[in-house]
Each structure stands twice: as structure tokens, then as C-alpha cells.
Amino acid sequence: MTARERERYAPWLLLVIVLVLWEAICRGFGISEFIFPSPSRIANQLVEFRGVIAGHAWRTFWVTMVGFGLSIVVGTLLGFVIGSSRMAYAAMYPLMTGFNAIPKAAFVPILVVWFGIGVGPAVLTAFLISFFPITVNIATGLATIEPELEDVLRVLGAKRWDVLIKIGLPRSMPYFYASLKVAITLAFVGTTVSEMTAANEGIGYLLISAGSSMQMGLAFGGLVVIGAMAMIMYELFAVIEKRTTAWAHRSAGGA
Amino acid sequence: MTLAAPFVDFSHVWLAYNDELLAQRRFAVEDIDLKIGAGEFVAIVGPSGCGKSTFMKLATGLRRPSKGTITIDGREVAGPLKITGMAFQSSSLLPWRTTLDNVLLPLEIVEPHRSNFRSQRGAFVEKARKLLQSVGLGGYEDKFPWQLSGGMQQRASICRALIHEPKMLLLDEPFGALDAFTREELWCILRDLWTAQRFNVILVTHDLREAVFLADTVYVMSKSPGRMLVRREIPLARPRDLEVTYEKHFGDIVHELRAHIGSIRKPLVGAAP
Numbered sequence: 001m002t003a004r005e006r007e008r009y010a011p012w013l014l015l016v017i018v019l020v021l022w023e024a025i026c027r028g029f030g031i032s033e034f035i036f037p038s039p040s041r042i043a044n045q046l047v048e049f050r051g052v053i054a055g056h057a058w059r060t061f062w063v064t065m066v067g068f069g070l071s072i073v074v075g076t077l078l079g080f081v082i083g084s085s086r087m088a089y090a091a092m093y094p095l096m097t098g099f100n101a102i103p104k105a106a107f108v109p110i111l112v113v114w115f116g117i118g119v120g121p122a123v124l125t126a127f128l129i130s131f132f133p134i135t136v137n138i139a140t141g142l143a144t145i146e147p148e149l150e151d152v153l154r155v156l157g158a159k160r161w162d163v164l165i166k167i168g169l170p171r172s173m174p175y176f177y178a179s180l181k182v183a184i185t186l187a188f189v190g191t192t193v194s195e196m197t198a199a200n201e202g203i204g205y206l207l208i209s210a211g212s213s214m215q216m217g218l219a220f221g222g223l224v225v226i227g228a229m230a231m232i233m234y235e236l237f238a239v240i241e242k243r244t245t246a247w248a249h250r251s252a253g254g255a
Numbered sequence: 256m257t258l259a260a261p262f263v264d265f266s267h268v269w270l271a272y273n274d275e276l277l278a279q280r281r282f283a284v285e286d287i288d289l290k291i292g293a294g295e296f297v298a299i300v301g302p303s304g305c306g307k308s309t310f311m312k313l314a315t316g317l318r319r320p321s322k323g324t325i326t327i328d329g330r331e332v333a334g335p336l337k338i339t340g341m342a343f344q345s346s347s348l349l350p351w352r353t354t355l356d357n358v359l360l361p362l363e364i365v366e367p368h369r370s371n372f373r374s375q376r377g378a379f380v381e382k383a384r385k386l387l388q389s390v391g392l393g394g395y396e397d398k399f400p401w402q403l404s405g406g407m408q409q410r411a412s413i414c415r416a417l418i419h420e421p422k423m424l425l426l427d428e429p430f431g432a433l434d435a436f437t438r439e440e441l442w443c444i445l446r447d448l449w450t451a452q453r454f455n456v457i458l459v460t461h462d463l464r465e466a467v468f469l470a471d472t473v474y475v476m477s478k479s480p481g482r483m484l485v486r487r488e489i490p491l492a493r494p495r496d497l498e499v500t501y502e503k504h505f506g507d508i509v510h511e512l513r514a515h516i517g518s519i520r521k522p523l524v525g526a527a528p
Contacts, residue, residue, distance in 0.1 A: 148347045155315045156364040156419070157337045166363065170351045247350040247399060 037217040042224060045217035053206070053218075057225045060191055060203040063119060064229075067126025068187040072180070075131035079138025083172075084164050089143060096132065104129040105193045112198045122194040122202065129190035130183040137179035141172025174248035177241035181234050188230045260329070261290035262455055263314065263423070268323035270309060277321055283309040284481035287323070289474065294453040298466035298473045302516060306481020307459040311425050314457055315339050328422060336423070337365050340416030344428040346408035348400035354411050355396040358383045361419045368419060386414045390444050406437035410444060417448065423455040431461065439497055442468055450494060463509045463516075467491075468500055475515045485515045 019039045025031070026038035033041050046053060082088050082096075104125055111121035145167055153163050195204025203222045210219040242249060268287040271277035284306040291297050299307055312318040313325060316332045325332040340361070348357045362368040362379050372379070387396055390410040400408050409429060416424055426445075430438040446469060449456055460466050466473045467489055475485040489508060491499060499505050 146345075146347060148343045148345060149349075151312075151315075151317060152341055152343075152347060152415075153360075153364055154317060155335050155337075155339050155341050155425075156361050157335050157366070158364045162364055166360065167349065170349070173351075245351070247401065 034214055034216055037220050041217045042220045045215070046221040046224065049218055049221065053203075053221060053225060056201060056203050056206045056222070057229065059201045060188070060195065060226070061229055063122045063195075063202065064126050064184075064187045064191040067123040067190060068130055068184055070123065070127040071131035071134060071183060071187065074127070075134030075179075075183070076138055076176070078131070079135040079172075080142065080164075082135065083139035083142025083168070084160070089139065093139075096135065100132045104190055108194050108198050111194070117198050117200065119199075121198040122191045122204075125194035126187040126190035130187040133179040133182045133186070134176070137175035138172050141175040142168040145171065174241070174245045177237060177245060180237045181241075184233045184237060185230045188226055188233075192226055262293040262295070262328060263289075263291035263457075264324075264326040265289050265313075266324050266326070268313060268320045268325055270313060270318060271321045282321070282480050284313070287313075287481075287483055289483060289486070291455060291457070291472075294455060296449060296456045296458070296469060296471045298458045298460060298470035299476055300460055300463055300466050300473060300512065300516070301476030301481075302478050303461075305476040305478040307476060308427060309481060310476070311341075311427050311457070311459060314423075315341065315425060337419075338422040339425055340419065340421035340423070341425045342409070342412045342416045342427070342429045344431040346400065346405075346412040348408055348411055348415070350399060350401055353397050353399055354387065354392065354403065355380065355383055357400060357411060358387060358414045358418050360415060365419050383414070383418055386418060387411070389448070390414060404437075406433050406441060409433060409441060413441075413445065413448070417452075417454075420452075421454060423457070424449075426456065426458045426460075428460055429458075430465065438462075438465070443497065445469065446495065463512050464500055464505075467505060467508050467512070468495060468497075473512060475512060485512075487512060 023038050023040060026033075026036065026041075031038075037045075078092075082092050107128060108121055108125055111124050115121055115124070142164060145163065149167055150163050153166065158166070191202065192204040192207070195202035196208050199205045203226050206222045207219050210216070210222065265287045268284065269282050270284050271280075271282050276282070287310065299310060301307055309318070313320060313332075314327070316325075316327075316335045319333070327336060328338060348354070349360070352360070359379060363372055368375075368379070384393075384396055387393060387410075390413065392407060392410055392414070395403060395407065395411075400411065403411065409432075413426075413429065416426075430441050433441065442465060445456075449469075456469075458466065458469060470489055473487045473489060474483050475487070476482065477484045487508070491505065491508075
């Protein structure tokens with residue numbers, strides 16, 4: 001087995017070790033499944049309630065994707081504005097930071113008042129929690145253009161817009177993808193948090209209702225599904241990132 | 256060399272970077288007064304922080320003087336000149352573009368090529384390939400800049416500066432980061448390009464041998480405030496071969512210029528031309 005292959009299998013191996021340990025502890029100490037279910041119990045529940053879970057998971061997934069799509073559009077535009085002008089940067093950055101510091105769960109009751117129970121609050125919570133890293137990264141990519149590079153173009157009569165399009169945006173792409181990977185996981189957090197108090201569908205709702213009826217295996221199953229979905233999306237963006245911005249990952253690819 | 260209509264004419268140019276510095280009368284460059292003929296190769300040497308880069312910004316129109324006027328190609332400079340090309344110590348090529356696409360970049364910006372870029376792309380690519388070949392980068396057009404050595408990157412950077420056939424080439428320590436052998440190789444490449452096309456060159460450098468080998472005229476600048484101290488014509492015959500750098504005559508000129516730089520630290524009167 002080469003070093004590269006070992007690196008590839010390492011996370012799976014670790015997962016297996018954790019599961020085996022978990023199972024052993026649960027069985028060894030005879031822990032009640034109402035307190036802390038074992039992996040086998042969780043798997044069992046996942047299979048048993050697969051139809052229900054799939055329905056809730058699908059709801060959480062598309063709601064998250066809508067919120068995330070919104071945060072890509074708004075986050076990118078906002079980042080573009082902030083990054084392209086020093087004035088906008090100075091004016092907006094402190095406010096943005098303050099806003100980002102507010103726990104997004106605190107918005108849910110307000111969103112419920114505005115939009116009622118259901119999709120509205122969940123989409124917006126996912127959006128609110130995930131646009132900030134995208135904005136910051138796009139803004140940073142644009143605001144840190146090397147002055148020499150800018151001079152090369154400006155000497156040719158390039159306008160600020162040319163510099164942003166020809167240099168700013170392409171060079172922000174690695175930052176952008178890095179932020180997508182952070183943002184997608186945050187978006188799942190947002191959706192789930194919102195669904196826990198303001199929805200009758202979705203994994204968040206499933207968690208609450210399973211918990212209140214002491215179905216701990218099912219509740220843990222919901223957690224597993226959320227984690228798996230976030231991980232898959234993360235990996236998807238990692239792959240897209242490597243394909244489209246290979247130039248920024250050249251040390252790994254070998255020049 | 257006194258010409259009737261110089262290509263570049265700095266007439267008592269002073270520059271302070273902002274109004275505050277202007278009020279304090281602290282200038283980055285003071286009383287620059289020089290005339291450069293068409294097709295002349297000029298080198299500017301001086302210690303670090305002597306305002307060489309400021310001089311470049313003035314010559315490209317990126318900065319406007321606080322006092323005095325700059326006329327280039329018969330017109331007063333009021334904004335970025337599209338007739339110039341620039342290259343720096345760092346090659347500043349875009350890592351997401353191939354070498355060829357990097358060289359094509361100015362054509363996507365500068366008019367009239369910009370409007371024709373799509374329709375004439377084929378012709379432009381052909382031209383870029385020829386230019387790259389002429390500096391020994393044939394076969395590397397589709398490589399990315401980070402796949403090239405430092406010297407090759409710098410050659411590509413010079414090609415980018417020349418693709419739109421500028422009348423003036425501005426080089427800010429372009430060979431500063433290269434090893435001695437690569438540097439000499441690039442001197443010759445630059446010499447050949449200049450000989451073939453006869454654009455104006457303003458070369459800013461720390462390297463006196465480089466300045467003397469390449470330039471028709473060398474200017475020595477003093478440190479804060481930046482002033483032109485000495486103007487020295489280089490009477491070496493052209494075409495110049497690298498061999499010339501080992502001749503005594505060459506060494507004498509370098510020595511003489513070195514003496515000026517050394518004497519900058521002490522107060523000096525009336526050396527300006």
C-alpha cells in the first residue's frame with residue numbers, strides 16, 4: 001500500500017475504529033439505548049425508519065440548498081462591493097462583523113413572526129449563517145491584488161473594472177471555494193436549528209420529535225444523516241475547487 | 256545628446272505623494288529635468304529608496320507631478336499612457352493563465368486591439384507565439400508560469416510588456432532576482448529585442464554593469480530627495496557583445512559611476528547636467 005493510498009483510507013479506518021470503540025463501550029457498560037444508543041442500534045433505526053428519515057432529509061437538503069444558493073449570490077455580490085472599494089470596505093466591514101456575531105438561532109423567532117412556520121425561516125436562517133464567510137473571502141481576494149499587477153494593467157489604460165474582472169475575480173476563486181466549503185456546513189447548521197423550533201418537517205423537526213418520544217436511536221440517526229449530507233457537499237466543492245483552480249494547488253499536484 | 260524634439264521631456268518635475276507632504280515640502284523626487292531622444296536606451300541607477308520607482312510612475316502617467324511638466328511623444332502626460340509596456344522585478348504573471356494567455360493580456364485591455372480581440376485572436380496568438388519564440392520560449396507557450404524557471408518567467412513578462420508594440424518600455428529592476436548567468440543571458444535578449452524594434456527603454460536598476468552594457472545614457476539618482484545627479488553617455492560601440500564587459504574601458508565607466516554613488520552620502524554640489 002503506497003503512502004497515498006494509506007492517506008486515502010485513513011479517514012475510513014478512523015471511522016471504523018471509533019464505531020467499534022463506541023459499540024464496545026455501549027455493550028461493555030450496558031448503557032441504556034434511551035441514554036446513549038450504540039452504533040448498531042442507530043443503524044437499525046436508520047433502516048427501520050428509512051422512509052421517514054429520507055423524507056425529512058430531502059426537505060432539509062433542498063431547503064439548505066436554496067439558502068446556500070441565496071448566500072452564494074448575495075455573499076458574492078456583497079464581497080464584490082466591499083472588496084472593490086476602500087470606502088465600502090471601511091464602512092461595511094465593522095457592521096458586517098457585528099451582525100455576524102449575533103447567534104443566528106436568535107433570528108428564528110423573528111423570522112417565524114414574519115414568514116410563519118415552515119420553509120421561510122429555515123431558508124433564511126441557512127442563508128444568514130452562511131453568507132458571511134463567502135463575502136469576507138471574495139472581499140479579501142479583491143482587496144489584496146498586488147499593486148504591481150494592477151500597475152501593469154493601469155498603464156495600458158485599464159479601468160478599475162478591468163482590473164477587477166481580469167485579475168481580481170480569478171485570483172479570488174481559491175478563496176471563494178474555500179469559503180464555500182465552510183459555508184455549506186454552516187448552512188446545514190442553520191437549516192437544522194430553524195427546523196427544530198419552526199417547522200413540521202426536516203431533520204431538525206425529526207430530532208425534536210424523536211427526542212421527545214425517547215426514540216434516541218432515531219434522533220442519533222438524524223444527526224448521522226445531517227453529518228453525512230454536509231460531508232458529501234463539502235467533498236463535492238473540494239473536487240470542484242481542485243478542478244477549477246489547480247493553479248492554486250500546484251504544490252500538491254507537482255509542477 | 257541634444258535633440259530638437261525629445262521623445263520624453265521631463266521639465267523641472269517635482270512630486271510629493273500627498274498634500275500633507277507637499278505642504279511640508281517633502282518631495283519623493285525633486286527637480287527632475289531630462290530629455291530622452293526617440294529610440295534611446297536609458298538606464299537609471301541609484302541606491303534603494305532614491306525615487307527610481309517614483310520616476311517610473313511619473314513616466315507612465317500613473318502619477319502626475321506636483322510641479323513641472325512631463326511631455327512624452329509630443330503630448331503632455333495627463334493619465335496612463337497606452338504607448339508603454341512595463342515589467343518588474345517580480346514577473347507578476349497571472350498563475351491561472353498559460354504563458355501565451357499572459358502575453359496576450361495587454362491586447363485584451365489596450366485599444367484598438369481590445370475591440371478586435373475576438374475577431375483577430377488567431378493573428379494575435381500567432382504574433383505572441385513569434386515573440387515568445389524570439390526570446391527562446393518556443394514550446395513553452397501552453398505551460399503555466401509556475402512551471403517555468405525564474406529567468407523564463409521574466410522573459411515571458413518582457414514579452415507581455417512588448418506584445419502591443421509600445422513605443423516605450425519601462426523596466427523596474429527586471430533582472431534583480433535572477434542569478435548572474437541568467438541575468439547576462441537576458442541582457443542579450445533585451446539588447447536584441449531593442450536592436451530589432453528600437454523602442455525607447457527606461458531601465459531602472461541597481462546593477463551598474465547592466466546599466467553600462469545596455470544603455471546609451473546612464474543617469475545616477477541620489478537618495479531622498481530623489482534627484483538626478485549625473486548624466487553619463489556610454490560611448491561603447493554597438494552592437495555590444497558580452498565580451499565588452501570584460502574590457503578595461505567598460506570597467507572604467509562602471510568604476511566612475513560607482514564613485515558617484517559612493518559620493519552621494521556626502522553633500523555634493525552642482526553635479527547635475
